[in-house]
Amino acid sequence: MRESEEQLQAWMIGGLDGDAAAQAALLRALVPLLRSFYRRRLRGGEDDIEDLVQETLIAIHTRRATYDRERPFTAWLYAIARYRLIDHLRRRRILVPIENLEDILVTEGFEAASSARLDVDRLLASLSPKQARAIRDTHIDGLSVAEAASGAQIGESDVKVSVHRGLKALAALIRSNP
Incomplete structure (x- = not known):
């Protein structure tokens, strides 16, 4: 009942x-x-x-x-x-590694994936290492804030602030270089 x-x-x-x-x-x-x-x-x-x-x-x-x-x-x-x-x-969440992903993407006409990764790496290199890692962990690798904080051995609020400031800096960089 x-x-x-x-x-x-x-x-x-x-x-x-x-x-x-x-x-x-x-x-x-x-x-x-x-x-x-x-x-x-x-x-x-x-x-x-x-x-x-x-x-x-x-x-x-x-x-x-x-x-x-x-x-x-x-x-x-x-x-x-x-x-x-x-x-x-x-x-x-289960992560399945795909071997030879780049070869598959090139064969299927997705060459842009490699250059997109290079663009992201270049943009993240313009940030502080802490901000770049926080963004990569949470927005690219899909980790939760808690997982990212644990991996970097910093507080969750520190990860959130680093992501916020890093994304703000990236947005300003992209706006200034159209």
Whole structure:
């Protein structure tokens, strides 16, 4: 049986106020809701769905102090669930190396790919090494900000600032050299 928004919110508020039974009832009621949410968005992978449900329940428990009692509970719940799903999909991103890619591109008439890469390398060389790496990691290699920060051994905010300033500098450079 699906619980109502009002019931879920009452259990959440009860849990926030220290009622362990309300907190337990809330977590039990959320399991089928979260399973359904993830099944609609993932094909197969029951293990992945169960992992996501558990991760989401942990996130709800650890972030419960951020819940605004005046707002709908399910909006807060599904926002957390969406972020867990996004993190999961990023972790599962599979990179497949393609051997002899340049030869294939030339054969198929995509010679521009090599010159485009040279253009990007030339543009990035005009930036500081930190900015160039941040842009390459996040915008070319597809790393998340957290992954880029970890690889460069700097903070996430430092990566964001480096990307922002680097892109701004590149835009100015491109505008000045049409």
